[in-house]
Amino acid sequence: MLVKLGALIVGHALADYPLQGDFLAKAKNRTTPIPGVPWWQALGAHAIIHGGIVGYVTKRPLLGVAETVVHAVTDDLKCRGKLTYNQDQAIHTACKVLWAMLAAKPVPAEGGE
Template sequence: MTFLILMFAHLLADYPLQGEFLANFKGKNFIVLFSHAGIWTGCIAVAGYLIGFDVGYLDVALLFSVHTIADYLKAANKLWYKKLDSLKGGLLSDQLIHVGQILLFIAMNAG
């Protein structure tokens, strides 16, 4: 159930809570990018806290920084994203990174 709760928080934060403005400008403006990554990190961290994780600064720093880098690379079409269709391989790559973040978050807080 832990994974499902965190995935639901991820989907809320990465889709409806992102909105069109953030999606369109996060690759062009760092304030917009940091705002989206902050919303996403907050949703994941709060969900983790509510299910009993002892969420710490390292959790927040890793969630925020990895999400920021991954979303910037995708939105700005950098590195491997240049070779991928943004709605197919690019989206899959981006989402696999975020799922990996969630699995790492769970692993860091298991026990």
Template sequence: MPLQDGLELLALLSMGHFLGDFGLQSDRMAAEKCRGQDATLPWQWWLTGHAAIHGLIVALLSGVPALGLAEWGAHTLIDYGKCQHRYRIGVDQSLHLLCKLLWVLLLSLWA
């Protein structure tokens, strides 16, 4: 993959991430995806649904469903760690963006 294409995909994946985390995530989902905060549905459903949105965004933007599945899993683990108070939002967001960089690097190796 040419460098310019990789940088453009990284920008799109980053924008997609912020759309998924701040535009498409409701206040209820943000709270109830954490264990002990779930009032309307079990927390696992909220977390799975939120992470699946991110997986879909990555799959659609990259054109690689396997990367969408990888994102789904990674996003679940990262958000679970944040819900367990292992780190705060700055580390959380940095880890998510590092995943996007990893997906672009993997795609450049496959190309």
């Protein structure tokens, strides 16, 4: 579990900083949108990058989907001033702990025998 958690934390750092870049950081904010760029597309792209990393690291596509949704909602709340930067990062980190814990459990077999 700790190896997966470490990989999730590294993936988060990569996706939230160098892979996000200045354009996505600004374009995802609905309160100060970049003209001609739908904020929701930028936020969605950023959240999908995070979800893709989680799905890949955990080998659980549904955890990737959950990360995409939670990350998008959390970042939108931060952009709208409802969360601080530190609260945003705490939620993201707590999610990584949860995903690592859930990924440590065996996947139920499909179809009963």
